[in-house]
Amino acid sequence: MTHPVRVIVGVLLVLVGVLWLLQGLGYVGGSVMSGVTLWAIIGPVVAVAGVALALSGTRRRP
Template sequence: MKRGFVVTFAIGVILTLFGLIWALQGFGVLQGSPMSNTTTWSVIGPITAVIGVGIAVFSWRKLSAK
């Protein structure tokens, strides 16, 4: 059961990283992509990052409680 929470934590961290990359591309900080300076990725990126942080925090709290 502990392995499941570790996997869930890793998925949350990876999802957060993807969200940050998408947000930075959407805001135009990271250039060189069709996603650069696009409003869609400026919205999807932060939402994805927040969901990833939520998943990671939930998993971390479950791991720490055991």
């Protein structure tokens, strides 16, 4: 992936991960995922992966 694409995909993963975390904790309702603890675990993992991907897209290569 090119660098801008990595940053964009990384940011999207962070947003999705935070949404899944909030749904898993029951703060966002209206979904089958709401209140399910599994999504409260998967969400932060996806968000951290998104941060890592976004940061890898911002690093300069020599």
